[in-house]
Amino acid sequence: MQQQISRAETGGAAAPTGALIHEDLTARWFIVSSIAYFFIVGIIAILISAKFVWPDFMGTVSWLSYGRLRPLHVNGMLFGWLLAADMGLTFYVIPRLCGVKLWSEKLGVATAVLWNVIILGAVVSLLAGWNQGWEYAELPMFLDVLVVIAWIMFGANLFMTVAQRKYTAMYVTIWYVMGCIVWTAFVYLTGNFATLFATGTNQANLNWMYVHNAVGLIFTPVGLGLAYYFIPRSSNTPLHSHKLSMVGFWSLAFVYVWTGAHHMIHGPISQWLQTIAIAFSLMLLIPVWAVVYNLFATMKGQWHQLRENVALKFLMSGVVFYLLTCFQGPMHSLRTVSAIVSKTDWIPGHAHMAVLGCFSFFAIAGTYFAVPKMWGKALHSQALANWSYWMMMIGGLGFFVTLWLGGFWQGWQWNTWSIPFIDTVVALKPIWLVRFFSGVLIFIGIILFAYNVLATVMGTTEEAAS
Amino acid sequence: MFKKADSSALWAVVISLVLFFIGGLLTTVVPPLIDTSWAKPFDNQDPAKGVTGKLVPLTDLQKKGKAIYVREGCWYCHTQQIRTLLADTKRYGWKGVDAPISTPDEFVFEDPHMFGTKRTGPDLARVGGKYDEQWHRSHFRNPRDLVKGSVMPTYPWIVNDPVEFKALVAYMQNLGRAKDWRPAKDYEK
Numbered sequence: 001m002q003q004q005i006s007r008a009e010t011g012g013a014a015a016p017t018g019a020l021i022h023e024d025l026t027a028r029w030f031i032v033s034s035i036a037y038f039f040i041v042g043i044i045a046i047l048i049s050a051k052f053v054w055p056d057f058m059g060t061v062s063w064l065s066y067g068r069l070r071p072l073h074v075n076g077m078l079f080g081w082l083l084a085a086d087m088g089l090t091f092y093v094i095p096r097l098c099g100v101k102l103w104s105e106k107l108g109v110a111t112a113v114l115w116n117v118i119i120l121g122a123v124v125s126l127l128a129g130w131n132q133g134w135e136y137a138e139l140p141m142f143l144d145v146l147v148v149i150a151w152i153m154f155g156a157n158l159f160m161t162v163a164q165r166k167y168t169a170m171y172v173t174i175w176y177v178m179g180c181i182v183w184t185a186f187v188y189l190t191g192n193f194a195t196l197f198a199t200g201t202n203q204a205n206l207n208w209m210y211v212h213n214a215v216g217l218i219f220t221p222v223g224l225g226l227a228y229y230f231i232p233r234s235s236n237t238p239l240h241s242h243k244l245s246m247v248g249f250w251s252l253a254f255v256y257v258w259t260g261a262h263h264m265i266h267g268p269i270s271q272w273l274q275t276i277a278i279a280f281s282l283m284l285l286i287p288v289w290a291v292v293y294n295l296f297a298t299m300k301g302q303w304h305q306l307r308e309n310v311a312l313k314f315l316m317s318g319v320v321f322y323l324l325t326c327f328q329g330p331m332h333s334l335r336t337v338s339a340i341v342s343k344t345d346w347i348p349g350h351a352h353m354a355v356l357g358c359f360s361f362f363a364i365a366g367t368y369f370a371v372p373k374m375w376g377k378a379l380h381s382q383a384l385a386n387w388s389y390w391m392m393m394i395g396g397l398g399f400f401v402t403l404w405l406g407g408f409w410q411g412w413q414w415n416t417w418s419i420p421f422i423d424t425v426v427a428l429k430p431i432w433l434v435r436f437f438s439g440v441l442i443f444i445g446i447i448l449f450a451y452n453v454l455a456t457v458m459g460t461t462e463e464a465a466s
Numbered sequence: 467m468f469k470k471a472d473s474s475a476l477w478a479v480v481i482s483l484v485l486f487f488i489g490g491l492l493t494t495v496v497p498p499l500i501d502t503s504w505a506k507p508f509d510n511q512d513p514a515k516g517v518t519g520k521l522v523p524l525t526d527l528q529k530k531g532k533a534i535y536v537r538e539g540c541w542y543c544h545t546q547q548i549r550t551l552l553a554d555t556k557r558y559g560w561k562g563v564d565a566p567i568s569t570p571d572e573f574v575f576e577d578p579h580m581f582g583t584k585r586t587g588p589d590l591a592r593v594g595g596k597y598d599e600q601w602h603r604s605h606f607r608n609p610r611d612l613v614k615g616s617v618m619p620t621y622p623w624i625v626n627d628p629v630e631f632k633a634l635v636a637y638m639q640n641l642g643r644a645k646d647w648r649p650a651k652d653y654e655k
Contacts, residue, residue, distance in 0.1 A: 052586075055610070055617040062623045067539025129537035133578030159475070168473045178475060179482045186486070190494065200573035201504045202497075204581050209494050217486075250468055253482050257489035266549035267581060268568040270501045276493065339551055343585040414585075417556040421588045426615040 002166075004096050008376030022095055024374045026108025026157075030088025031367055031374075032457070033116050035450050037080030042446045044073045049439045052432040063127040071138040072126045078136070078214070079147075080119040082355065085363040086222045087115070087154060090177050092370045093229045094158050097174055098165030103157050111153040118146050136211045137191045144192045151188065155181040172245040176225030179253060183217040201269050209260035215354060216256040223359040224248075224291055224322075227315060230366050231295055234311045240297035248290035255283045262333035265342060274335075281333035288326040295319050310385040314365035317393060321357030325350060340415065345428060346407025349400045356442070357396050364388075364449060371453055380455035388448035395441025398434060406431030501570070508571040508644050517566050521644035523575045524637070531637025534630055536578060538621065545582035546591040546641065558592050561652065565592040566645045587618055592642035595653025602635050 003019040015021050050057050051066050058064045095102045102108060121143050125131075131138045139147070158181065162174060191210020195203050232239050239245065258280035261273045299305075299316065306313050328350050331337050341347065372379045379385060406428050413424040471478035498504045507521040524532060535541065548554045548568045558565040568591050573579060597605070604611055607625045609618040624630050639655065 051619070052617055055619060059619050060622055062538075065538065065619045065621075067537075067542060067619070070539055070542050131537055131539060133536035133541065133580070135583060162475050170472060170475065170478070174475075175471070175478050175482075178479055182479055182483055183486055186483075186490065190490075194494075195578075198498075200576040200579055201570035203577065204573075204579040205497060206494055207579065209490075246468055246472075250481075250485065254485040254489065257486055258493050260493060263583065264547075264581065266551055266554075267547045268570045268573060270497060270504075270570075273493070273497050273501075280489070339553075343545055343583065345586075347584060414557065415551075415553045417553050421557065422613050422615050425586075425617060429615075429617075432617075 002099060004099070006374050006376060008374060011376060020099065020101070022092075022101060023105050024092060025105045026102060026112060027088045027091040027370070028374055029109055029112035030084050030091060030115070031371065031453075033112065033119075034081050034084035034088060034363075035367070035453055037076055037084065037119060038446055039450045041073060041076030041080055042443045044069050044076060046436075046439055046443055048073055049432070049436045053429070053436050062129070068127050068129055071131060072123060074136065075122050075126065075138060076119070077355065078219075079122070082219065082360055082363060083222075084115055084119075085367065086219070086226065086359075087111075089226050089363065089366040089370060090158065090222060092366075092374065093173060093226065094161055094177060097167075097171050097229070098161055099167050100161060100164050103160035103164065107153055107157050111150055111157065114146060114150045114153070118143055118150060121146070134191070134195060134207050134210075136214050137195065137207065139192075147188065147192075148185075151181075151185060155185070171228075172239070172242070172249065173225040173229045175249050176221040176228065179249070180218060180221040180225065183213070183221065183253075183257075187213040187217050204264065205261060205269060205273070208263040209257070212260045212263060213257060216252075216259070219355065219359045220256070221252065223318075223362045226366050227295060227318065227362050230311065230362070230369055231298060231315050231319075234309060234315065234365070234369050235299065235302050235305050237298055237302050240294050240300070244290050244294045248287045248294065251283075251290065252287035255280055255287060259284065259333070262338075265333060265335055265338040278333045278335070281330045284326060284330050288323065292319055292323045310382065310389055311365040311368045313386075313389050314361045314368070317389075318358045318361035318365070321353050321361065321396075325354040325358060328353075340411035341407055342411075344407035344410045344414070345403045345431065346411065349403030349407060352396070352403075353400045356392075357400065361392070364392075367449075367453060371456055375457050377456055377459060380452050380459055384448050384452045388445045388452065391441050391445030391448060395438045395443075395445060398438030398441065402431050402434045402438065504570045505574060506571055507574045508569065517645045517647050519644050519646040521572055521574060524640065527633050527636045528640050529637075530630075531633035531635065532580075534624065534634045535580070535637060538624070540590075541580045541582045543584060543586035543618070544588065544590045545585050546580045546589065547582070548589065548591050548642075554589065558589050560592070560596055560648060561650070563648055563650075565642070566647045568642075572642075572644045587616075590638070590641055592647065594639050594641040594643045595648070595655075598654040599635050601654075602638065603631065606631070606634075 003016060004022065005019055006022050006024050048066055048069050091102060091108055122139055125140050125143065126138060130140045132140060158177060187210055190206055195206045198206055228245065259277050261269055261277035262281050265274055306316060332341055368379065368385055410424055410428055413419050413427065471481055509520045510516065510518050548558055548565045550567055555564040555567060603625055606621040608620050609616040624634060
């Protein structure tokens with residue numbers, strides 16, 4: 001197979017004959033800006049978790065109030081950090097899997113610039129309270145239009161790269177990325193544009209289709225695609241089964257989109273639609289377990305590598321969190337379980353395990369793997385990387401587990417209607433205090449991660465010739 | 467069929483979209499066509515058929531109030547749905563009367579919908595008429611003055627703006643009132 005290296009890895013010298021040189025400009029821009037947002041929005045996250053413990057903290061200025069900062073946290077983490085990091089890693093991975101250069105680095109860099117314009121626009125809009133009132137779709141219309149344009153630019157670039165590929169057979173990562181691009185297009189249009197033409201329950205149904213699939217058909221396919229690439233790459237082990245990866249992909253394509261209404265179990269929406277959503281939510285176990293089994297089986301006999309390999313630690317912990325979060329999801333959709341956990345603090349525990357514990361871990365691992373290659377330098381510090389893992393792992397577990405316990409308890413209290421509501425709020429205060437400190441640990445992990453990448457990028461150590 | 471998608475990008479995309487659109491269309495476009503109650507405003511004048519009342523669109527003042535509710539993100543911590551759970555109807559009832567379950571026909575004019583996902587604070591689907599204007603004024607100024615232990619933010623910039631405050635209270639006092647659910651008609655103003 002042809003040797004493939006990043007431009008920076010040649011160190012200015014002539015490339016080895018016959019090697020394919022990747023410029024990686026687009027990937028670099030996306031990754032650096034996404035890490036900047038990871039850090040900045042991490043501060044917002046700490047602020048809003050502090051507000052649960054000290055409600056008067058920074059509370060007299062409108063644009064610093066909880067209701068303005070929360071959407072900034074959610075949108076900033078989803079679109080500023082995670083999606084941008086995933087896009088950057090996709091720009092790194094897809095040309096390598098196709099054995100060709102990225103179709104257009106110019107278009108790619110333009111996409112990265114536009115993406116930054118969108119995120120900065122989002123910060124201003126959300127702090128000013130220009131909120132459309134739909135979860136995950138808060139951004140005002142002019143930014144929605146820019147997102148669509150950026151997504152078309154992103155998709156066109158990757159599809160053209162895939163079209164020119166040198167290897168006919170496509171590795172599973174390529175399907176997942178292609179699936180992500182086309183599904184996202186329709187999911188995003190449903191959540192941000194179709195909702196304009198609907199009201200009430202109909203609109204809520206479209207909104208939940210979008211919210212659910214923003215995770216299920218945007219972050220899941222691109223995240224799994226990256227895991228499918230980085231787990232075998234960073235452990236130097238071939239994927240366990242191509243066939244099983246097909247089962248996982250095609251069942252995901254069919255099953256996921258049906259489940260939006262499980263966000264309204266017991267709510268003002270038709271019972272039969274709730275039942276359909278529950279049935280398909282249970283079927284989600286098929287794609288999830290197919291993927292998880294495949295990735296675990298890949299590591300068979302290779303688990304010892306986790307001791308030394310930080311990227312692999314993040315990746316395999318992410319797979320475990322994926323298994324857990326995707327077990328919770330179908331269980332929450334059951335009417336009996338929903339009656340207890342729905343609307344409680346359990347739900348942010350669940351959501352953070354998916355988006356932080358699983359998909360952010362994948363993106364962090366990919367960054368640790370790809371950055372040294374793209375800049376042609378050794379990672380600044382393996383020890384710091386290891387610390388970033390443990391900070392996020394311990395902070396993350398503290399966050400998830402306390403919110404599950406607290407949320408479950410809260411749900412039981414709500415179901416005992418003689419307990420006044422305010423007592424159920426006061427009961428959660430210790431939980432929110434632990435969540436705040438867990439958040440601080442996670443944020444320290446983010447600082448270590450960001451610093452390590454920055455020091456690698458700015459540093460001068462050349463990577464040893466491979 | 468799936469084998470071919472291994473080496474044909476176009477084919478992979480086509481199948482991905484076909485599979486996606488089966489579920490996509492059946493769960494978004496079709497349900498409102500089947501369940502027409504989603505689009506039919508609540509209207510019942512016959513006590514034999516249950517709670518009476520009529521859903522009417524918001525007034526301009528109430529709309530302005532709702533815009534403030536949206537802008538400040540109240541809906542991140544307060545849901546607006548009495549679910550089909552005894553716990554909801556009991557907890558959000560008032561003076562011994564159970565709150566009626568929220569039904570799609572009560573939300574026909576809702577744009578954006580405010581069903582919400584998280585109850586850091588109590589549900590507000592039937593809050594209309596429970597507390598008077600003075601209560602809301604004190605509560606928005608500092609919730610902890612009235613409810614010890616509350617974690618709700620203070621909203622001085624709303625209370626200090628008489629136009630915004632009036633509008634917000636007008637919106638809140640109307641919540642859940644399409645169903646005239648309190649036999650004693652003891653709604654606060």
